[in-house]
Amino acid sequence: MYTIQIQHNIEAAHRFSQATASPKCRSIHGHSWVITLTLRSQSLNAENMVLEFGLLKRSWRGWLDAHLDHALLLHEQDPMVGAVRAVEAGSKIFTLPHDPTTEVLAACLHDRAEHLLQDLAPNVPIQVLRVHVQETHVNAAAYEIE
Numbered sequence: 711m712y713t714i715q716i717q718h719n720i721e722a723a724h725r726f727s728q729a730t731a732s733p734k735c736r737s738i739h740g741h742s743w744v745i746t747l748t749l750r751s752q753s754l755n756a757e758n759m760v761l762e763f764g765l766l767k768r769s770w771r772g773w774l775d776a777h778l779d780h781a782l783l784l785h786e787q788d789p790m791v792g793a794v795r796a797v798e799a800g801s802k803i804f805t806l807p808h809d810p811t812t813e814v815l816a817a818c819l820h821d822r823a824e825h826l827l828q829d830l831a832p833n834v835p836i837q838v839l840r841v842h843v844q845e846t847h848v849n850a851a852a853y854e855i856e
C-alpha cells in the first residue's frame with residue numbers, strides 16, 4: 711500500500727457555542743492550524759505516482775484558502791453568525807453542523823477531500839486515509855478510515 715501526504719496551514723478563529731464549553735472555548739479565539747492530508751492507493755498511475763503532489767496541493771490548498779483561511783469557524787446555529795454579520799456583513803464565516811472542535815473540523819475536511827479527489831481523479835481507486843488537524847503545538851485530532 712502506498713501513501714502520500716501534503717500539508718497546509720491556515721489562520722482561523724473559532725469558538726464553541728455550547729453552554730457546557732469552558733469560558734475560554736466560548737470566547738472567539740484564533741489558531742494557526744496545520745492540516746495534513748494523507749491519501750492511500752494500492753497501485754501507482756502511469757507516472758508511477760499515487761497522484762502528482764502539485765496537482766493535489768493546488769486543489770486542496772485552493773479550497774482551504776478560499777473557505778477557511780482568515781475565516782471564523784462557527785456552529786451553523788451559533789447566534790454569533792448573525793451577530794458578526796450584523797457588524798461586518800462581509801465577514802468570512804465558515805459554518806459547520808456542530809461546534810467547530812478540532813475533531814469536527816477533521817471530519818468535515820475528510821469529507822471535503824473525498825469530494826475534491828473525485829474531481830481530480832475520477833474512477834481511480836485512491837482513498838482519503840486521514841485528515842490530521844493540528845490546532846496548537848500540543849493539540850491535534852484526526853479523522854481516518856479503517
Ligand SMILES: Nc1nc2c(c(=O)[nH]1)N=C([C@H](O)[C@H](O)COP(=O)(O)OP(=O)(O)OP(=O)(O)O)CN2
Pocket residue numbers: 735739810811812813845846848849851
Ligand atoms: N478534544 C478537544 N478538546 C478541546 C478542543 C478541541 O477542539 N477538541 N478545543 C479546545 C479549545 O479550542 C482551546 O483553544 C484549546 O484548549 P486548551 O488546550 O485547553 O488551551 P491552551 O492552548 O491554553 O492549553 P495549554 O495549556 O497552553 O496547552 C479545548 N479543548
